[in-house]
Amino acid sequence: MNLNITGHHVEVTPAIREYVNAKLDRVIRHFDNVTSVNVILSVEKLVQKSEVTLHVRGKDLFAESTDEDMYAAIDTMADKLDRQVIKHKQKLQDHAHDALKHQSTEV
Template sequence: MQLNITFRQFGSSDALKEYAKEKVERVNKYLDRAGEAHVVLSLERHLHHAEITIHSGAWVLRGREKSEDMYASIDLAMDKIEAQLRKYKEKIKNHHGRDRVHHRQGLVNQLKVRHKVFELPEELMDEAAEVPAAQPAPSTPAAEQSSTRIVRTSEITVRPMPVDEAVMQMNLMNQDFYVFQHATTHEVCVVYRRKEDGQYGLIATHGTTPTGG
């Protein structure tokens, strides 16, 4: 497995590199082929953040955690990944045996979407909390929008797959949503985990036909 480790906001540590390498390589007991892994270790507001991403064939596994100790954050992030691997171990292996052309890396003309995580100023957070759940939040003026702080930006490749595989990929990445292209309808869809009951929801985009006035 090819492993890359990035340190942000604090100096590189050989001890942490070795510890992260040892922990990440534990996935080999679950996977026939783990191609590459990327570990990002960062310090923010006195908390130690660990983000671990592992590519295995068509699948992406991810765990993010933070604590007051970097070694503990690495452990917690890997615990998330291993929990999903135990759940989907057989499905991942079976899928590797029938790799599809549209899942292979290097496919041209793939659709990509940008995902940004941002922080609202404290006064806007208070306003949002006061809005009743059944009503839409008021639009934010451009001047206030400019005061938001982008915490993280990532690019998501939108791949064609059935809904059940999209749910599986979402869980493997330990996310609450996942953007994909429906394998049958070719619509760009979002599958997400409902907070109310733990079930899954599906949002699909589709074109509309203009009607004459």
């Protein structure tokens, strides 16, 4: 997996990098077909913003969050992404299960 963390108007410190990495590891544990992750951390006036684009086979998942605190924005973004990953994984499993059920009824 390729992880890219960039900052716009904010310095990506080793502590922030480690925090983002820890949060995304939790998400990636749910789904192992992740090819790359792009994270953008930015500050506009007093608003901290975090965005992530997760590239999986056949789909790109995107989540963003804003907060007064960068760590809170990262937490919320990771939670949103986690829900999307679980939903995507469930869809893949449902389609695979439906395909197998459809094949067995044709025989």
